[in-house]
Amino acid sequence: MYAPCSADRLDGELLDVTGWVAAELIEGALLVTDRGLYGPGGRAFYAPAEGDPAGPFLWHGDTP
Incomplete structure (x- = not known):
């Protein structure tokens, strides 16, 4: 199963959430990306839209 990323850094990318448990789908993920505020190795935090x-x-947001 794939979920689209939306808004800012990874807009339009598909996130592979195959095998994620319910808690992971609700909490979201820090995704390693070179497109964020901190450059290569930085992370962008993505979480699902509330209720979906x-x-x-x-x-x-981004984090180092």
Whole structure:
């Protein structure tokens, strides 16, 4: 199963959520990306839109 990323850094990318448990689908994920504020090796935090764990996953900020 794939969930689309939306808003900012990874807009339009598909996130492979195959095998994720319900808690992971609700909490979201830190995705390693070179397109974020911190460059290569930085992470962008994406979490699903409220009430829709199947996506889209929305951008919530970057972290080193």
